[in-house]
Amino acid sequence: MNSLERMQLSLSGLSVGDALGQRFFGVGEQLNERIQQRQVPPRLWRYTDDTEMALSIVETLWRYGRIEPDVLAQSFAERYNPSRGYGAGAQRLLIKLQWGADWRVEASQMFGGSGSYGNGAAMRVAPLGAYFADNLAGVRENAMLSAQPTHAHPEGIAGAVAVAVAAALAFQVGEGECMQPVQFLELVAENVPESETRSGIKQAAAIYTTSPSVVARQLGSGYKISAQDTIPFALWCAAHHLQDYQEAFWATLSGLGDMDTNCAIVGGIVALSARQRGIPTDWIESREPFPDDFLRILTDESH
Structure with a gap:
């Protein structure tokens, strides 16, 4: 499976989890x-x-082979559609970018100058982890770059790194590597910058209940729309259901909270590991099609 195929598989898992959630x-x-x-x-x-926003990640990687933050920021702004349910902060930022503002200035000034620590950089990034699945250093570097146009806070960036690394590890599981849930979560945590998000992932690794709703109460499930309140639970769900996309989806959904984002994160990860028990065909067919301009990019061999 080449980098484009990996990325497309993750995008399918992400988008189906998002749309169904x-x-x-x-x-x-x-x-x-x-x-x-x-x-x-x-x-x-x-x-x-x-x-x-994940479409912009995939488009940028396919065209440039790495994340170019200026290009990515422009793509986020061009694809901005308020009917898609963007958060208020993201809406204000993307409108400013459409007007020609510099993302470096605007992203750093969000939320009183602290930058955003929301889960937005994490929700879109799993295909990036798939693209660089054989290069964890590349995963970390590009995940950080992918977060920067919208998330200047260290927690927002840590969330993106965590999900991207989890996607890369999930691909390895799909290729036959045996990885238990605790090992999976600990490996992710090792690759995440010091942060509350990283601490939450370590906490998730130490939880042995099999009840997603109980785990959601312990870790949070995105009600606060923050990376640190979303990523540990999502990664716990992924780690405990790496072999079955449908089981992963229903487990994640039962944690309630930010359901579409939780399921997008988990779906983008588990699609890479489940393979034979991956995304049901009828689920893919039930999700609205991707736009024609995006599909043309992926079939353009001159990229």
């Missing part, structure tokens, strides 16, 4: 029952900003 918001009291009974909603499943 999104369909469970607003269900109310019936939510837990629908999850327990694994009620898949009717098509068409529309993806969110998680996938929209």
Whole structure:
């Protein structure tokens, strides 16, 4: 499997998790029952900003072979569509970038000058880990670069690194490497900068319950929309369900919280390891198609 194939597989897992996870918001009291009974909603499943921004990651990597932050920032701005459910901070930033503002200035000035520590840089990055799956140093470097146009806070950057590294390790599992959940999480943590996010991943490695809802209560599941409140739980779900995409999805969903983003993160990782028990074909067909301009980029051999 070459770098483009790996990246496309991860993008499919991410986008399906995102689009299907999104369909469970607003269900109310019936939510837990629908999850327990694994009620898949009717098509068409529309993806969110998680996938929209992941398309920019994939496009940039395919065209340049690495993350060029200026190019990526421009792509984020060009693909910005407010109907995709962007957070308020991201909306303000991307509108400014559309007006020609410098991402270096704007990203660093967000949230009173601390920068964003949201989960946005992590939700879109799994295909990057797939692209550099045989080069962890490249994974870390490019994950950091991919976060910078929108997330200047160390936690936001750490979240991106964690998910990208997890995706790279998942690909190795898909290639036949045996990796237990604790080992998987510890290896991810070793490659993440010192941060609350890294501490949360270490905490996740020490949890031995098999109940995602219990783990979600211990680690957080994205209600705060922060990297440190999202990534440890998402990686726990991925680590404990590396061999089965559907099981990973339902486990992640049962943690509630930021469901589309949690499922996008886990889906982008587990698609790389599950292989034979990967994304159901009917789920892929139920997700709205990617835009034609994006598909043309991936078929352009002159990149």
